Amino acid sequence: xxxxxxxxxxxxxxxxxxxxxxxxxxxxxxxxxxxxxxxxxxxxxxxxxxxxxxxxxxxxxxxxxxxxxxxxxxxxxxxxxxxxxxxxxxxxxxxxxxxxxxxxxxxxxxxxxxxxxxxxxxxxxxxxxxxxxxxxxxxxxxxxxxxxxxxxxxx
Numbered sequence: 001x002x003x004x005x006x007x008x009x010x011x012x013x014x015x016x017x018x019x020x021x022x023x024x025x026x027x028x029x030x031x032x033x034x035x036x037x038x039x040x041x042x043x044x045x046x047x048x049x050x051x052x053x054x055x056x057x058x059x060x061x062x063x064x065x066x067x068x069x070x071x072x073x074x075x076x077x078x079x080x081x082x083x084x085x086x087x088x089x090x091x092x093x094x095x096x097x098x099x100x101x102x103x104x105x106x107x108x109x110x111x112x113x114x115x116x117x118x119x120x121x122x123x124x125x126x127x128x129x130x131x132x133x134x135x136x137x138x139x140x141x142x143x144x145x146x147x148x149x150x151x152x153x154x155x
Contacts, residue, residue, distance in 0.1 A: 006043075009068060010035040013045050016067050019059040020134045023097040026060065030085025033076060043071045048081045050136050083154050094118070100140065100151040115151040117142035125149075 013035055014027025026032040026047065034046040045064055049057050061073045083102040086094075091101040100115040114125040122144040132139040132150035141148045 006035055006037060009043055009045075009071070012067055013064055013071075016060070016063050019056045019063065020136075021094070021099070023099075024086075024090045024093050026064075028087050028090030028093060030081065030087065030090075031060065038072070043068070044074055045071050046074050046076055048076055048079075050081050052077055052080075053135075055135070083152065086152075094152065098147075098149050099137070100149055102152050102154040115140060117145060117147065118149055119147050120145040 010032070014025060014032050016026045018024050018026060018029055018031070021029075029050065031047050031050065032045070033048050034044075036044050036046070038044050045068065047057075047060060047064070049060075057075065061075075064073050065071060086101060094101040095118045098118050100118045102115075114123060114127070116123050117125055117140075120142060122142050124143040125140045126143060127138060128141050128148065129139040131137070134150075136153055137150040138153055139148065140151050
């Protein structure tokens with residue numbers, strides 16, 4: 001590990017798929033916060049969960065350790081993760097795989113009563129369940145194309 005540069009290690013860590021939403025990576029979701037050398041020459045990968053009770057954190061740590069043997073994985077909760085950290089690439093991947101990404105949360109809050117359908121773009125959607133395929137998603141259905149979809153909750 002010591003022969004690899006921090007940028008190379010960061011690229012490997014950023015490419016690790018999210019275990020609950022494997023269409024996006026830890027880098028896409030903004031879960032990967034930092035990669036740095038420690039005082040003893042080791043490598044520390046810093047991650048922040050999408051919410052403090054995220055059940056996937058053990059799997060994420062294990063996946064990072066498999067991808068980068070010998071790294072130390074540190075979890076930080078402050079500042080808390082925000083959906084603003086999802087990259088444009090991540091939002092694109094979510095839409096392409098039928099998952100409605102959250103809108104940006106910085107600045108004035110736009111009044112949105114329901115998320116847009118990732119398949120047809122309609123705003124005529126309805127909440128089916130406050131919980132989707134994972135706890136950080138809600139399940140919706142489109143009133144126009146009739147397709148169900150998950151929506152990443154805005155945090």
